[in-house]
Amino acid sequence: MSPTPIDPAALDTLRHALGPDRLQRDVVLAPYTTFKIGGPADYFFEARTADELATAVRVAREGAVPYRLLGLGANVVIGDRGVRGLVIHNAAWRIDLDAGAGRIRAESGAIVFPDLIEQAVGAGLSGLEHYVGIPSTVGGALWQNLHFLAPPPKRERTMFIEEVLLEADLLTQENQRRTVDVDYFDFGYDYSILHIRDDVVLSATFQLEPGDQTRMREIMKANLEWRALRHPPLDTEPSVGSIFKKIEGIGAGRLIDECGLKGACIGGVVVTHRHANIMINRGGARAADVQALIAYVQAVVERETGYRLETEIDFVGDFDPPTAANPIVLPRPPGLVTAEERAAMRAERGAA
Numbered sequence: 001m002s003p004t005p006i007d008p009a010a011l012d013t014l015r016h017a018l019g020p021d022r023l024q025r026d027v028v029l030a031p032y033t034t035f036k037i038g039g040p041a042d043y044f045f046e047a048r049t050a051d052e053l054a055t056a057v058r059v060a061r062e063g064a065v066p067y068r069l070l071g072l073g074a075n076v077v078i079g080d081r082g083v084r085g086l087v088i089h090n091a092a093w094r095i096d097l098d099a100g101a102g103r104i105r106a107e108s109g110a111i112v113f114p115d116l117i118e119q120a121v122g123a124g125l126s127g128l129e130h131y132v133g134i135p136s137t138v139g140g141a142l143w144q145n146l147h148f149l150a151p152p153p154k155r156e157r158t159m160f161i162e163e164v165l166l167e168a169d170l171l172t173q174e175n176q177r178r179t180v181d182v183d184y185f186d187f188g189y190d191y192s193i194l195h196i197r198d199d200v201v202l203s204a205t206f207q208l209e210p211g212d213q214t215r216m217r218e219i220m221k222a223n224l225e226w227r228a229l230r231h232p233p234l235d236t237e238p239s240v241g242s243i244f245k246k247i248e249g250i251g252a253g254r255l256i257d258e259c260g261l262k263g264a265c266i267g268g269v270v271v272t273h274r275h276a277n278i279m280i281n282r283g284g285a286r287a288a289d290v291q292a293l294i295a296y297v298q299a300v301v302e303r304e305t306g307y308r309l310e311t312e313i314d315f316v317g318d319f320d321p322p323t324a325a326n327p328i329v330l331p332r333p334p335g336l337v338t339a340e341e342r343a344a345m346r347a348e349r350g351a352a
């Protein structure tokens, strides 16, 4: 596939602005995602500071070079044909702590866990520990208003990262650097204004409360254990987290499970037996497999239950047609006990 023509003068300006040898060609993006799927970016730049990030975006915009931002790639499926234009990988990681004021400021490529959370908790500051174990950069966390069912043991409500956000530095879509407060983001469930405005988060400051270290560590341990029972481990079973949006009071995963779709597999992608709303890359998966399996799950669930599942992940770049293979069903791994089964066993023991 031939790349979108980009003005060679704009590329020269970009090369000059970014520094010698920093603009790379044809970089395969799969390793930059948690799903380990995706073809090459025509041009690729790794921003190591917030200033580098701002420069790359500003110069790309001025030269009409199409660009995409990538954090940890934990919420995106990248097409097998890759991404035309420039992909900016955000590795701006600096974190500054003002323990006296209870504030922590992080560049937007900083990793939420462990980097940001460990620094906050280590300084005795509470508010971020609930998001332990969720793969995300700070920029990605603001983009989607990172959330988790917490605190343990009751887990009665969904907590959102907006609750501890004080302000953020942006490069706005008008190419202005601006500091905005939490209201600017218009946060909702899986939503922020970044979905409709082309602003780039350069850094964010969180306002935290003094907390008891022992209690924070307990919350972290409980949340990590909770996640380990429900989520496939990313290092051995790459995924992009939940595929479909939740359906209030019903649960997308429950519908998929009731339709007997755990283990459904097309090519290298399978609906994991651990969690019906998560698909894993069992090796060599292609975005075309993901798209085919998503379409298959949607069709079966709609036919059997009447509900139309909608995806909650971002599809980025150029895609091949979905894999034209019939799904097979992979057996459940021996010894696997799901969180729901554990809960049922506990309830049974309690009743006996």
Ligand SMILES: Cc1cc2nc3c(=O)[nH]c(=O)nc-3n(C[C@H](O)[C@H](O)[C@H](O)COP(=O)(O)OP(=O)(O)OC[C@H]3O[C@@H](n4cnc5c(N)ncnc54)[C@H](O)[C@@H]3O)c2cc1C
Pocket (backbone or CB within 6 Å): 034, 068, 069, 070, 071, 072, 073, 074, 075, 076, 090, 108, 109, 134, 135, 136, 137, 138, 139, 140, 141, 142, 143, 144, 145, 146, 147, 148, 194, 199, 200, 201, 202, 231, 234, 239, 240, 241, 242, 314
């Ligand atoms: C195993 C697993 C479990 C998960 N569990 C949860 C969970 O419990 N709760 C939850 O909320 N999410 C969860 N997710 C989803 C994921 O962790 C979040 O969506 C996360 O915030 C993505 O961050 P990222 O850095 O990977 O963003 P990316 O996937 O790289 O990008 C996502 C979007 O954010 C935009 N973006 C990234 N950085 C910036 C920036 N600096 N400025 C503006 N836009 C930006 C990108 O352009 C893109 O559109 C899970 C994912 C996985 C794989």
